[in-house]
Amino acid sequence: MAVAQDQLDATFTALADPTRRAIVARLAQGDATVNELAAPFDLTLPGISKHLKVLERCGLISRTRRAQFRPCHLEAGALDPAAAWIDDHRRIWAERFDKLDAHLHEIQRAPDDGPGPASAAGPAPANERIRQ
Amino acid sequence: MSDTTAGPAELVFTRVFEAPRELVFQCMTQPEHLTHFWGPAGTSAPVGHITVDARPGGPFETVMINDADGSRYPTRAVFDEVVEPERLVWTESHSGMTVTVTFTDLGARTGVEIRQVRVPDAFRSPEAQAGFLTSLDRFARYLAALTARAGGPGTEPPR
Numbered sequence: 001m002a003v004a005q006d007q008l009d010a011t012f013t014a015l016a017d018p019t020r021r022a023i024v025a026r027l028a029q030g031d032a033t034v035n036e037l038a039a040p041f042d043l044t045l046p047g048i049s050k051h052l053k054v055l056e057r058c059g060l061i062s063r064t065r066r067a068q069f070r071p072c073h074l075e076a077g078a079l080d081p082a083a084a085w086i087d088d089h090r091r092i093w094a095e096r097f098d099k100l101d102a103h104l105h106e107i108q109r110a111p112d113d114g115p116g117p118a119s120a121a122g123p124a125p126a127n128e129r130i131r132q
Numbered sequence: 133m134s135d136t137t138a139g140p141a142e143l144v145f146t147r148v149f150e151a152p153r154e155l156v157f158q159c160m161t162q163p164e165h166l167t168h169f170w171g172p173a174g175t176s177a178p179v180g181h182i183t184v185d186a187r188p189g190g191p192f193e194t195v196m197i198n199d200a201d202g203s204r205y206p207t208r209a210v211f212d213e214v215v216e217p218e219r220l221v222w223t224e225s226h227s228g229m230t231v232t233v234t235f236t237d238l239g240a241r242t243g244v245e246i247r248q249v250r251v252p253d254a255f256r257s258p259e260a261q262a263g264f265l266t267s268l269d270r271f272a273r274y275l276a277a278l279t280a281r282a283g284g285p286g287t288e289p290p291r
Contacts, residue, residue, distance in 0.1 A: 104149055105150070107165075
């Protein structure tokens with residue numbers, strides 16, 4: 001979870017736009033020029049350029065200097081922090097839920113199942129006290 | 133039993149527990165229960181460091197402690213919504229992330245859905261949020277596929 005929050009926000013913000021996602025999807029298939037990227041959209045070149053600048057600023061794409069075409073390149077590694085953030089949080093909830101599942105089984109154990117804390121008062125002692 | 137769906141900024145995580153809804157809700161809102169499961173594997177969440185005041189505006193504070201090296205991860209959140217025993221919504225102060233927990237009554241069992249949303253500042257307005265989430269939903273599977281492929285040296289076109 002050592003990922004810079006600002007970088008994550010920038011990546012997520014950039015990807016929140018459908019046109020920019022389509023651009024990223026296109027570039028995942030290989031480098032492309034601005035003209036090629038603009039073709040499927042009803043957008044002017046300056047309009048596409050604006051989107052490219054957003055993607056470039058957060059490091060998702062880069063543009064080579066060679067020739068006047070300056071093909072755009074997807075920096076796929078830039079997506080890693082976003083994917084890692086998702087994985088981290090998915091794992092945390094999975095592990096919490098595993099423990100919660102075990103805890104629920106424990107506190108709902110029938111009294112004759114063992115020396116559990118359950119009493120005649122009810123199957124689920126909500127105030128079971130735990131040592132720190 | 134568990135199922136995850138991920139968008140770039142939204143996690144949806146569900147699981148069904150073998151317990152009645154009231155009890156599962158209590159587990160999510162009482163320190164004596166939370167201490168048993170709030171810390172993910174390899175960490176603990178001492179009951180003495182858990183503060184829960186389950187009502188809108190009330191605090192939800194925990195400290196997760198790494199069992200191996202003692203590092204502490206305090207988190208502070210504030211409840212936005214509390215509908216016992218159906219729904220909990222809180223927002224983390226440090227991350228701006230909002231977590232919605234929905235408890236579904238399945239008789240002797242309870243379905244729990246965690247919806248965790250990361251909302252960049254630019255998307256704080258309700259209108260913007262709606263558009264943000266809708267668009268992210270469509271992007272969910274794609275991002276996973278893309279990051280899986282993009283690791284390799286020769287990037288093949290995803291088909």
